[in-house]
Amino acid sequence: MSDTIVSLPDQSTARIPKMNYLSKENGLLSWLLTGDHKRIGILYLISITFFFFIGGALAGLIRLELLTPQSDLMATDTYNKVFTMHGVVMIFLFLVPSVPATLGNFFLPMMIGAKDLALPKVNLLSWYLYMIGGILVLVTMITGGVDTGWTFTTPLSTHYVNTNVLSTGLAVFIAGFSSIFTGLNFIVTIHKMRAPGMTWFRLPLFVWAHYAASILMVLGTPVLAIAIVLLALERTIGIGVFDPAKGGDPLLFQHLFWFYSHPAVYIMILPGMGVISEVISTFSRKRVFGYTAVAFSSVAIAVFGFFVWAHHMFIMGVSNYAVLVFSLLTMLVAVPSAIKIFNWTFTLYKGSITFETPMLYAFGFMGLFTIGGLTGVFLGTSGTDIHLTETYFIVAHFHFVMVGGMLMAFLSGIHFWWPKMTGRMYPEKISQLAAVVTFIGFNFTFFPQFILGTLGMPRRYASYPAEFQILNVFSTAGATILGVGYLLPVLYLTWSLKYGAIAGDNPWQATGLEWQTQSPPLTENFVEMPIMDHEAYDYEWLERKNLEKQKEVASVG
Amino acid sequence: MSENKEHALHIVSPRIYVTIFALLLVGTAITIWASYVDLGVLNPIIALGIACSKATLVVLFFMHVKYATKLTKLTIFAGLFLFMALVGMTLSDYISRAWGSW
Amino acid sequence: MSDNSAIADGVLENAHDEHPAHLRHHFHDVEQQADASNFAMWLFLLTEVMFFGGLFTAYLIYRNWYYPAFVSASHQLSIPLGGFNTLLLITSSFTMAMGVWCAETRRKSGLVLCLILTFILGLGFLGIKSIEYSEKIEKHHVPGFHYSLNSFLDPNSDAAAKAAGDKPLPLDVARHTELYFSLYFAMTGMHALHMIIGIGILGFMIFRASAGAYTGGHITFVENFGLYWHFVDIIWIFLFPLLYLISRH
């Protein structure tokens, strides 16, 4: 019995299908004017990777500066700009669109058996909006950056800094509309475009997760938009709504900002959870344990996620009663995440597990997300929040969730669906190595920050007391390893585009509809409209289907 | 498709449109009139009450929601719910701040 | 915010022709296509609701905090103008609804007439709004560096305040009128922006409708635009009492 499920076609005879979405049309224009969700997914993948490495380079600068207690590599205001740009780039240009706009765009229609998203032009528009936002951020960076922190706290951002707040705000505003349109498109598609037989409870959990995240995108983002509009008016004209001198309340900005930005972390993590559900099921050859619970926990996270935003403001002067309510609600939103973790774990139970790269990343996700989630409870608990908030503890917490969780899930998904997107396999051994390196590097980088935070080291400090240096050195050293871990996939995935083994339709023997068609898929996704006649993750159905196919081949032969 | 197809063009007759239009005009007249009468705390409540009913009329008839699918109704309901949550939960902080520290 | 028109564009695509051959390739049938774009429009309106939600929240907070200032400041608005504008907008909503009916029943000239009426009424609304705005600008009631408290510190110097029988406000109260006007301009400004976008699309639609584009059975675009226009009307239905009708007795 081999310890892998990879089943590739005979490499001597296998060919990449001549007709596919990549080869259908050629030329730059055919990409820039495409309505094909798969091509737009690829456009997103390229642009997101670009911005990820910009954000990553900025992170590298931050870690370098923090190698020593003094602010010596750069002046403090440069450091402030660097961490602000790191936050803006990573959150609005990488984490929010990462899985939904690339993998979601590419696979959501295929998974539900549709030919495309419901509104292909809007989909393309949202990529252009994303690019305009991204370019604006780059322009901001070149013309002097911005140093408000990605949270744009008033009155600092409105009255006390003289950097490019407006252009950054505009960039975030525009990128926000990109994500609204992506979310809107997904919701319409999931409601209206499902193939015959694809009932709600036959949807892959990836689709459920995207549905939940889309709700958050559609309903949360406009509030951020209006907060930014008011901020811009305050900064340009001085309308006073956030200005205490004129009777405004600066905390109102944070209410509006976090009304989006807390749900935004669920926008970032939910699609990642969707990826993990697919990967864990496929590599343990088993239906996800408690499908309904996992599906509903996604929706529960989306719903509860809207009602906890003030836990970012526990010590900022919100009323103590509000603190109680928001703290309690925060505890409730933690439960669905716990449910998911246990359900994934028990999916392994009595499975038939193999350890390909996507699975390794998924394991990494589960470990790191568990830590990230549990430390979130530390911060949602009003008492301990007093000590831990605004320190490196919070930095470590959200990097565990966002980088340890989301980025691991993203990489897991990229590896999982790479053969489908490109028709070629990546080299297995080196990719497994990259997964392990990433995991190790990540823990080295961010685990010391929990201790730093508990010790009280404040976030966003260019210089810090000397006694914190040892842990900071650890963290910086880890970041170097992490950087290698992220560079490796870029190299071998690019390599595989030309030299990778031909993957065939279904190298992982996965059950999703997207695997039941050729790789790379046709522009229309399916030769004929698929009819869903089985539950999601039905491996027995897949086996029967394969047997039939073999028989067919045999009888023809 | 699981959503039913009752959306398929329910044509609302112009007579209903005219009725609604008239009701909206009457509503506007009443709000303006009511704002000149001193009713104490009732003033804003009446003003908002009339605005809400006018909005409901527009949504139900001009926007055809009365004849729309459950999905459309649910969507609107979800939007309103979250709108109330945004306003209500934010205001709850501001109101309870005035109660003092505990 | 050209986003509305963008959505409309996507939808417009679907409205080209009734012939199934012109059905967008990724839909099964015309029905699914119409359903999907209608649902998308509703979702878009939800985002608009949340967008204005932030403004309404701010308004409610400051109105509670600074009620006396809000009362005096609101007396600077003219109820006849505001009321007339309400009338215009409601009428335009009615003509728009009739326009949709004309499209449903394939009455081309009726549709064109309704759209033109809606267009004119919308322009009329903006015209009156600009009269109101220019008055505010003259009185230095635009928040910011040139904001003037004169009308509130000395109501006798101001016709509107005098007519409303306002008492002079102490400086600390009067200062908060600026917040009222901030919200007034933010809310009506956002609303007017939506009107402008709507009127732009209307102009385009009149042009297309007279070519018979929407009376061939494919009315999704007209329908969706109708939803948008009614939504803008609803926002005004709330703005009018909240901004104009505070304590007039």
Next chain:
Amino acid sequence: MDHISPAIWQFLVKWMTNFALFPPEASTIAPQMDALLFFMVLVSLIGLTIVVLLITAFSILYSKRRHPVAVQIEGSTLLEATWTIIPLGLFLVMFVWGALIYFRVFTPPANAMNIYVVGKQWMWKAEHPGGQHEINALHVPAGRAVQLTMISQDVFHSFSIPAFRVKREAIPGRYTTVWFQATTPGTYHLFCTQYCGTAHSAMVGDIVVLTPEDYRKWLAESTSGASLAQNGERLFASLSCAACHNTRPDARGPSLANVYGAKLALTSGQSVTVDDAYLRAAILNPSEHITQGYAPIMPTYQGQISEEGIIALIEYIKNLNSDYRIQQTTNTTDMLPESADKTAPAAQKPAVQAPAAQGTVKQ
């Protein structure tokens, strides 16, 4: 921490502190906070261990090599209910426990001594009732509850003392409070933890906890000559507050003696308890805070007094136990020539902001 064995506590806190893995515990709230923190760490470790063990065990037991064919299991309501309810229960315990601690940190005891803190870009200014000023430092006695009343002059700042496990934002335009009771003399970090602009990371200082005797010595050495209340009195006179807030029968403003802590009926019909926040609001936005029976004639002082000035005034009003001081102020004001009223504030201000005695101020 009575319910944990002292030996374990010793290990947890002392040893980890020595190895710079844990901040020192130097306030009464710190052990309480740490108990919850350790409880949460423990729960997290157990949870993490369970997940990791299960994943490892399943990976070994059910690897394809050992277990070639998967057994399809739909789910288990019982199991799922278990891992819904147990985490929920634990989280609720943490919520209640945390809320209790939050309650304690932000409810100062009645006998706490009050120190005012003003945050500005990029320094902390502390104003002691005795008139001692400090910048980026705070001297407090051990064994005595200290309340900080904080405000920011510009942006949000956050006053964080990790060793005390307390932190509170200083907000522009309104007072926030936090309290602590230091237990161990020593010098501890003071950080600004809310990002506040360019020199955010330089907005740090020292919290010096002194024994009561040392503290008394320090107070005596660092006095600036006038107490905070005396500064307030001077300001009270120079702003001509006593023109109305005097004790004459025909006074145009209410008497301020013993007003602090009293319940006031306002013309708006509200009834309020007079505290720092109310006094600040009444000075800056007087028209909305008119005591019943008085005409709304008080002008606003917004833009005319610095935050420190308001603090001095509040401290002065706080200490007005009888009308005697006001009468004296009235007398002083009466003696001033009429024109001096207008020039007085400018002349008096420097006195309010006079630097503290040398040696105590770190510039």
